[in-house]
Amino acid sequence: MKKRFKELLHHYKVEAFKISHGSDQVAENTREILRFTDEALNNAYHYHFHKLPETQRVETFNMIKNFVLEAILPPVMEKVVRRLVVLEKQHTEMVRLLGDILEVLSDDRHIHDSEARTG
Numbered sequence: 443m444k445k446r447f448k449e450l451l452h453h454y455k456v457e458a459f460k461i462s463h464g465s466d467q468v469a470e471n472t473r474e475i476l477r478f479t480d481e482a483l484n485n486a487y488h489y490h491f492h493k494l495p496e497t498q499r500v501e502t503f504n505m506i507k508n509f510v511l512e513a514i515l516p517p518v519m520e521k522v523v524r525r526l527v528v529l530e531k532q533h534t535e536m537v538r539l540l541g542d543i544l545e546v547l548s549d550d551r552h553i554h555d556s557e558a559r560t561g
Contacts, residue, residue, distance in 0.1 A: 446546050454539040461531045471527055478523045483516060 461467065489507070
C-alpha cells in the first residue's frame with residue numbers, strides 16, 4: 443500500500459507541475475485567463491463625485507482612471523487571474539488524489555476484512 447501511495451503522490455506532483463509549467467496547457471490557460479481578466483476589467487466601477495467638482499479636476503480624474511484601467515490594471519489582473527487558474531486546477535488534481543487515496547484505503551480494508559473472515 444505504501445508503494446501505491448508513493449505512486450499516487452508522484453502522479454499528483456507531476457500533474458501539478460504540468461499545470462503550472464506545462465506547455466501543452468498554455469493555450470487553454472491563456473484563453474481562460476484572458477476571459478476572466480476581460481470580465482473583471484469590464485466590471486470597472488464608476489466614481490460619483492459628492493459635490494460638483496471643477497471641470498479641470500474631473501478631466502484629471504478621468505485621465506488617471508483611464509490610465510489605470512488601460513495600462514496598470516490589466517497586467518496586474520492577468521497575474522492574479524493566472525495564479526487563480528493554476529490554483530484551481532491544482533486543487534482539482536488534489537481532490538482527484540484524495541479520491542484515489544480513499545479508494546486504495548477502501549480496497550485495502552476490504553482485503554483485510556476478507557482475510558480476517560477466512561483466516
